[in-house]
Structures are given as structure tokens and as C-alpha cells.
Amino acid sequence: MKPLCARLLVLAVLGALLAMTSCVFDHSDVVVTEKVCVFIDEYQTTGTYDTFALCDQFKEVLEAKLKEYDVEKKDVKSIHMESGEFKTINVQPHDWKVTTKIDIARQDVPNGPYDNGPAPFMKFRNQSLKQLQGRPEDADMYKDGVKLVNKALEALVKGEDPRLILIINNETVTPTPSPSDPMQFTLKACVKFQFVIRMNNHHNGGGGHH
Numbered sequence: 001m002k003p004l005c006a007r008l009l010v011l012a013v014l015g016a017l018l019a020m021t022s023c024v025f026d027h028s029d030v031v032v033t034e035k036v037c038v039f040i041d042e043y044q045t046t047g048t049y050d051t052f053a054l055c056d057q058f059k060e061v062l063e064a065k066l067k068e069y070d071v072e073k074k075d076v077k078s079i080h081m082e083s084g085e086f087k088t089i090n091v092q093p094h095d096w097k098v099t100t101k102i103d104i105a106r107q108d109v110p111n112g113p114y115d116n117g118p119a120p121f122m123k124f125r126n127q128s129l130k131q132l133q134g135r136p137e138d139a140d141m142y143k144d145g146v147k148l149v150n151k152a153l154e155a156l157v158k159g160e161d162p163r164l165i166l167i168i169n170n171e172t173v174t175p176t177p178s179p180s181d182p183m184q185f186t187l188k189a190c191v192k193f194q195f196v197i198r199m200n201n202h203h204n205g206g207g208g209h210h
Helices: 003-026 058-068 143-157
Strands: 030-044 049-055 076-092 097-106 116-128 164-174 183-197
Touching: 030 049, 030 058, 030 076, 030 164, 058 143, 058 183, 076 116, 076 143, 097 143, 116 143, 116 164, 143 183, 164 183
Parallel strands: none
Antiparallel strands: 030 183, 049 164, 076 183, 097 116, 097 164
């Protein structure tokens, strides 16, 4: 085969492969990972206490991403919780070691009854608060809490607007805080979730994702 013919054959094969690849990407599913975070400010003068935090931005986050891809909720093929992230900010006036149990519940109506839960979500055991500063760390999740979140995410895709409540039950702090030595910090807690968008018969919008 002459060199020119060989080059033309190679170009033809590459062109066919690129055309096939473009077709695959235009009609493939898209995997998207997002997260909803809350900031919990703590100022405690005792070693045992309960606090609450509200996660209610799931609908806003999901709808913004669907708009970016120019699709609708019916195009969401699947959705699930991927992980939980926890980070402490501005721990004062010194380090503390805490044992804390965090439950999660669904409560769509403010101050109303729980729609689901509470269920165990995660636990810190003798955890240094200063070690949780900086980069967020993935935490080990209890399956009952993850199951509750997944049910709420599935309801979200069906058009509901789930509100999730984090219930923080602190069991012990070392050393024990007191009015003369109060414990102060902010906890950033995030629920990371992933969903798959069915892109068949859709053109990517909002910047042309491929």
C-alpha cells in the first residue's frame, strides 16, 4: 500500500472512531456528585449536651444541577448518598476530645412530627476536635442513617422537598467544659450524594458537558 493511501486509511479509521465516540457521549448517562453542608456553632459549658442542625438545600442543589444539564427530574436514573464529611473550625480555647453520637431524621414540616427516624447516622469516639480541622474527613456511617437519607433523596426526585435534621448527642468531653473554661467551635457537616442523569434524547446545556 502506498504511504498516501495508508495515511488516508488511518485518517478514515480515526474519523469513524471519533464519530462513534461522539455518539456515545451524546447519549450516555452523566454521573454527578454534589453535597449539602450545614454549619453548627457550639458554645458549651458542660460535657453532655444536645444540639440540632437542619439540612434543607437538597432540592435547590439538585434543581440547579438539572437546569445546568437542561434535563428534568424524570431524567434522574438513580440517586443515593455517597458519604458524610465532618470538619471542625476555630476550636477554642484549646483542644478537646469528644464522644458524640449523631442521629438523623426527616422532618418536612418545621416543628412538626418526624416523617422518618431518628436513625443512627455516625459516631465520634474520643475524637480530638483539632484533628478534624482543615480538610473535611469522611466518617463511617451507620446503615440505618444512610438508608433514611437515601429514602429522602428518592422522595426528592419524585417532587417532594425533604428536610433532614441532624441530632447531635454529645456524651463526654475531655477535659470537661465549665463556665470558666467553655468549649467553643464550629462543626461543618456535609451529606455528599450522587445521582445519574439519563442523557438520551437530550442535548447538554449550560456550557456543553461531555
